[in-house]
Amino acid sequence: MTDTVAIVTGRRARRPPARVTRRRWLPYAYLAPALLLYGLFLLVPLGRAAQFSLYEWDGLGASTFVGLDNYAAVFQSAQLREAFAHALVLIVFFAVLPLALGLVLAALLTRARVRGLGFFRTIVFLPQVIAMVVIAVTWRQIYAPEGPLNTALRAIGLDSLARAWLGDYDWALPAVGLIGTWVSTGLVTVLLMAGMARIPREQYEAARLDGAGAVREFLAITLPSVRGEITVALTLTIVAALKTFDLVYVTTSGGPGTSTTVPSYEVYRLAFTIGEVGAAAAVGIVLTVIVFLINAVVNVIGERR
Amino acid sequence: MHRHHRMVAVSAVGAAFALGLTACAPGSGSTPPAEESPAGEVSTDVDELGDVTLSVWDQEVRGGQNEQIEQLNAAFMEEHPNITIERNSQAFDDLATTLRLAITDDDAPDVVQANNGRNTMGAFVEAGQLRPLDDYADAYGWFDRYSPSILQYSTYSEDATEFGEGNLYGLPQVGEVVGVFYSKSKLEGLGLDVPKDWAAFEEALQAAKDAGETPMLLGNIEKWPALHVFGPLQGSLVDAEEITDLGLGNPGASWTTPENEEAAAHMQGWVEDGYFNDGVNGTDYDAAWQSLAAGDGVFLIGGSWLAADLEDAMGDDVGFFVPAKEDGTKATTGGTGLPFAITSASENPDAAAAYIDFLTSDDAMDVLAETGNLPVNDTAEHAPDSGVQADVFATFGEVTESGAVLPYLDYATPTFADTLGQALQDLIDGRVTPAEFTETLEADYSDFTAGG
Numbered sequence: 136m137t138d139t140v141a142i143v144t145g146r147r148a149r150r151p152p153a154r155v156t157r158r159r160w161l162p163y164a165y166l167a168p169a170l171l172l173y174g175l176f177l178l179v180p181l182g183r184a185a186q187f188s189l190y191e192w193d194g195l196g197a198s199t200f201v202g203l204d205n206y207a208a209v210f211q212s213a214q215l216r217e218a219f220a221h222a223l224v225l226i227v228f229f230a231v232l233p234l235a236l237g238l239v240l241a242a243l244l245t246r247a248r249v250r251g252l253g254f255f256r257t258i259v260f261l262p263q264v265i266a267m268v269v270i271a272v273t274w275r276q277i278y279a280p281e282g283p284l285n286t287a288l289r290a291i292g293l294d295s296l297a298r299a300w301l302g303d304y305d306w307a308l309p310a311v312g313l314i315g316t317w318v319s320t321g322l323v324t325v326l327l328m329a330g331m332a333r334i335p336r337e338q339y340e341a342a343r344l345d346g347a348g349a350v351r352e353f354l355a356i357t358l359p360s361v362r363g364e365i366t367v368a369l370t371l372t373i374v375a376a377l378k379t380f381d382l383v384y385v386t387t388s389g390g391p392g393t394s395t396t397v398p399s400y401e402v403y404r405l406a407f408t409i410g411e412v413g414a415a416a417a418v419g420i421v422l423t424v425i426v427f428l429i430n431a432v433v434n435v436i437g438e439r440r
Numbered sequence: 441m442h443r444h445h446r447m448v449a450v451s452a453v454g455a456a457f458a459l460g461l462t463a464c465a466p467g468s469g470s471t472p473p474a475e476e477s478p479a480g481e482v483s484t485d486v487d488e489l490g491d492v493t494l495s496v497w498d499q500e501v502r503g504g505q506n507e508q509i510e511q512l513n514a515a516f517m518e519e520h521p522n523i524t525i526e527r528n529s530q531a532f533d534d535l536a537t538t539l540r541l542a543i544t545d546d547d548a549p550d551v552v553q554a555n556n557g558r559n560t561m562g563a564f565v566e567a568g569q570l571r572p573l574d575d576y577a578d579a580y581g582w583f584d585r586y587s588p589s590i591l592q593y594s595t596y597s598e599d600a601t602e603f604g605e606g607n608l609y610g611l612p613q614v615g616e617v618v619g620v621f622y623s624k625s626k627l628e629g630l631g632l633d634v635p636k637d638w639a640a641f642e643e644a645l646q647a648a649k650d651a652g653e654t655p656m657l658l659g660n661i662e663k664w665p666a667l668h669v670f671g672p673l674q675g676s677l678v679d680a681e682e683i684t685d686l687g688l689g690n691p692g693a694s695w696t697t698p699e700n701e702e703a704a705a706h707m708q709g710w711v712e713d714g715y716f717n718d719g720v721n722g723t724d725y726d727a728a729w730q731s732l733a734a735g736d737g738v739f740l741i742g743g744s745w746l747a748a749d750l751e752d753a754m755g756d757d758v759g760f761f762v763p764a765k766e767d768g769t770k771a772t773t774g775g776t777g778l779p780f781a782i783t784s785a786s787e788n789p790d791a792a793a794a795y796i797d798f799l800t801s802d803d804a805m806d807v808l809a810e811t812g813n814l815p816v817n818d819t820a821e822h823a824p825d826s827g828v829q830a831d832v833f834a835t836f837g838e839v840t841e842s843g844a845v846l847p848y849l850d851y852a853t854p855t856f857a858d859t860l861g862q863a864l865q866d867l868i869d870g871r872v873t874p875a876e877f878t879e880t881l882e883a884d885y886s887d888f889t890a891g892g
Contacts, residue, residue: 187466194540195567198466275661279727280719299719301661304869307722390663391721391865407537409855410563412466 181423188416194406198413205417215418218396219425221308222377225397226429228312229319229376230369236316237323237368241361242353244324245331256328260321267318271385274314275301278386301387307395311386315376323368330364331357366437370430377426398422482575486520486794494791495526495549497542499535499778504748504812508613509799511807516798523791532778536560543569548785550792553778554610556593557851558603558689558888561781565609566600571782572607576793582611585800589845590615590816594779603688603851610779611800613808615816617774617836617845618668618743619762621729621750621828626653626738634761638676641739641763645715648738655715657737659728660868663861666707666720667849669741670864671773672762674703680771680844687847689856691889695882696875704867704874711868721865732758744774744832748812751828760831762839770843774836776816853888856881 163170188205192198209215244255262270277284278300285297300310334356342352380399383389389396389404396404398418406415486492500509506529513525528549530538539552543564554561554570564570577583583591590612597606620641627634627644630651635641648655660666674683678699685693694700710716717723717737732740733753740746750758762770780799782792798804805815809822812829814836823833839845850857863880866872872880 190466192466193563193567195544195563195569200465275724278722280717280723281727299722302719302722302865304871387661388663390661390862391869392862392871404858407540408559409858410540410559 184416184419187413188420190413192412193410194412195410201413205414206421208414209417209421214393214396215398215401217393218398218401218418219421221395222379222397222422222425224308225312225315225376225379226373228309229315229379230372232316233319233323233372234365234368236320237327238358240320240324241327241331242357245328246349256325259324262318263321267381268385270314270318271382275386278310302391304391304394307387307391311382311395314382314386315379319372319375323372326364326368327361330361334360362437366434369433369437373429373433374426377422377429482579482793483790484576484579484794484797486791487522489522489788489791491522491524492788492791493524493526494551494788494795495528496551496795497528497530497535497539497549498553498780499530499532500553501529501531502745508804508808508811508813511811512799512804516795519798520791520794523795525795543783543785546785548783550786550788551780551782551795554781555778556610556776557848557857558600559850559854559857561594561609561779562596562600562603562689562851563854564781565596565598565607569784570609571784571786571789572598572609573611573782573793573796574608576789576797577608580793580797582608582797582800585817586611587817587840589840590776593775593847593851594781603690604684610781611796612776612779612816613799613804613813614777615774615814615819615836615840616744616777617762617814617832617839618672618741618772619760619832619835620672621732621740621742621746622759622761623732623735623738623754624757624759626735630738634759635763637764637766637768638673645710645739646713649714654717654731654737655739656710656717657728657731657740658716658720659723659725660720660865661722662725663865664850664857665725665728665742666864666868667857667860668743668773670703670707670860671846671849672741672771673706674700674849675771675773675844675846676763676765677703677706680846683771683846683849686885687849687851689852689885689888693885695878695885697878700878700881701874704877707864708867708870708874711870716868720868744814744836747828747832756827758828760828760835762835762843770835770839771846772839772843773848774839774845775847853884855888856884859884 189200189202190198191201191205240259244252244259249255276282279285280297280299280302284300288294288297298306301307303310338356339352342356347355378399379397380403383395383397383400384403387395389400399422402415402419402422404415405411405418483489496513498509500506509527509529513527517523517525535553536555539554539560540563542549543552544567548569554564561570573582591608592604594610594612595606595608596603622634626648630644630647630653632644632647635644645655658665658669678697682693682697682699685691686695711720717728717731729740729742729746729750730753731737733750744760747758747760762772764770780796782789782796786792800817802818805817805822808815809824814829814832815822819833819840820837823837824830849860853859860881863872863877867874867877
């Protein structure tokens with residue numbers, strides 16, 4: 136097996152691999168096992184979901200074909216529209232804020248020769264490693280009416296700010312969003328640090344000789360150099376924002392009222408608690424399309440030179 | 441070359457989609473419900489059946505619940521060595537979500553614990569996934585064993601349009617009653633007796649407030665806990681039959697009545713008067729009863745299932761009561777634990793029925809009481825001498841015999857748990873008026889009853 140690979144790559148070094156081009160099916164034979172699994176566990180379920188979305192079905196009995204009615208309902212239902220709006224708000228908390236924080240943190244951590252850099256990097260990255268359910272349970276405690284956050288606010292005399300964060304109609308969504316910020320920042324920072332480490336030091340020296348300050352250096356050298364990393368970071372965090380489920384499920388169940396519902400939670404609610412599987416599938420498909428569209432835009436902008 | 445790759449990839453995706461789309465319509469591939477057994481075919485002699493494996497899905501996962509079911513399963517298998525019970529137990533919420541998938545599977549479990557309401561048992565009956573048990577009930581004498589007021593909560597018409605009348609689809613093991621838990625020492629400290637009726641209860645709340653205590657604890661971040669506060673409160677003001685129609689989702693009642701609106705106004709008034717802890721909608725259900733145990737409040741309205749945990753934490757300091765209505769009777773939310781039902785797909789309904797019979801027998805009631813559960817039958821006989829469990833047993837007996845057991849309001853329609861949970865959070869937050877609250881509920885209820 137390893138021999139074959141070596142021969143193929145060895146030939147490629149000199150000229151195009153003749154044997155491979157002659158037998159066009161060969162690359163696909165190598166791809167087949169992975170493609171089969173991918174198709175079976177991803178594409179087929181996706182196709183089935185698209186199919187389900189055309190039916191009215193309670194998940195138990197017979198189904199009725201309703202065409203695009205479920206999609207119409209997604210756009211007509213105030214509660215579902217609200218859920219999608221919440222997801223867009225979460226993008227700010229999951230992607231935009233962490234990117235801003237991450238750029239500053241990464242620039243500081245790469246430039247400053249601090250002792251124990253590894254330690255700080257680990258701390259910043261730690262939220263990524265913990266299961267989202269654990270994070271959600273922890274933050275639920277932190278946001279509780281008698282929890283640490285309110286205790287801290289009262290201790291410094293800000294009693295008027297203390298509130299039941301997750302039970303407050305205005306604050307619940309930002310409170311949930313900030314958990315996302317806390318989680319995403321580590322990932323974004325570490326990605327950006329990797330990018331910044333690749334920037335040749337000479338560029339900074341040259342800039343400094345030209346009289347550039349730290350801010351100028353950051354804008355002229357650092358930021359353009361990590362464009363690729365920013366694209367990757369935004370793609371990952373936007374996807375995370377749009378498909379958030381566990382965080383909302385554990386912290387607020389979409390409440391109070393409907394103030395923190397998100398599309399993924401609606402999929403769960405429709406399919407499992409209300410028994411409208413068709414409508415749930417339609418929400419899921421619409422969400423998938425939105426995720427693709429937003430990320431396509433991010434990548435087109437990110438790769439443009 | 442590059443383009444070629446893409447084309448192949450695209451056509452592969454297309455093929456996968458086509459594969460998905462040409463597959464049969466959803467629901468058509470599931471097990472067709474087995475033919476109903478003609479009368480007289482049922483057998484209670486399960487030792488004749490040969491070797492049988494019975495797959496049982498239950499939600500008896502908490503301490504005492506798990507203990508009783510393990511004891512009873514072992515005893516059943518000892519009595520019938522030819523039957524093996526394959527138990528699959530999941531927490532209440534998990535079972536509710538997985539059962540829908542499991543019950544339509546070709547390899548569906550034989551016995552399942554299905555929540556009474558229209559969302560679960562009602563939906564299963566409508567889809568023909570549960571077997572009517574009337575023939576077994578006759579054979580085993582279940583109609584004598586149970587009071588009709590209990591059995592109505594697992595009774596549906598065959599098309600599931602009527603709830604409370606028709607065929608029997610399941611038997612519960614335990615009873616449940618929602619009432620007021622209180623700290624005896626706190627009440628004594630306030631110089632108050634246990635409130636006899638709702639007026640006295642509200643006076644006690646005010647007295648507790650004046651004394652600087654938190655009168656009543658509620659954690660409603662999960663949305664459903666407030667249902668258990670609103671239920672008994674509604675029971676004190678609205679006619680029991682009206683509530684039963686509303687709660688079972690049968691036509692003929694209305695949410696937009698002055699009485700229902702008054703109940704909502706009381707609930708909102710309690711918030712405005714500061715009778716609850718701060719931030720009700722942001723407090724955990726568990727944190728609320730733990731606060732009572734920690735001595736941070738006087739009253740807590742909740743279900744009898746909390747009694748065991750509260751007794752562990754508070755010992756003799758915790759008591760339980762239901763305030764009486766103006767006419768002196770008691771009406772409160774309650775009913776039964778989740779009933780055990782037999783699936784239509786079960787290949788061994790005789791063994792399954794024998795199992796359910798065993799789980800609900802007189803001996804089983806003894807086991808239930810010994811393990812700290814509230815037996816649904818002969819409750820008074822099993823009451824302990826003292827402690828909060830004695831209060832709970834006595835209250836359950838009193839409510840079922842001389843008062844009115846009101847259904848959980850979320851039984852009403854498939855979406856009612858959601859609608860009412862959200863509406864109550866809105867009401868508590870003061871975002872809707874009591875009138876708007878009842879209109880929201882009426883819309884859900886009348887949509888369902890008109891369509892059903």
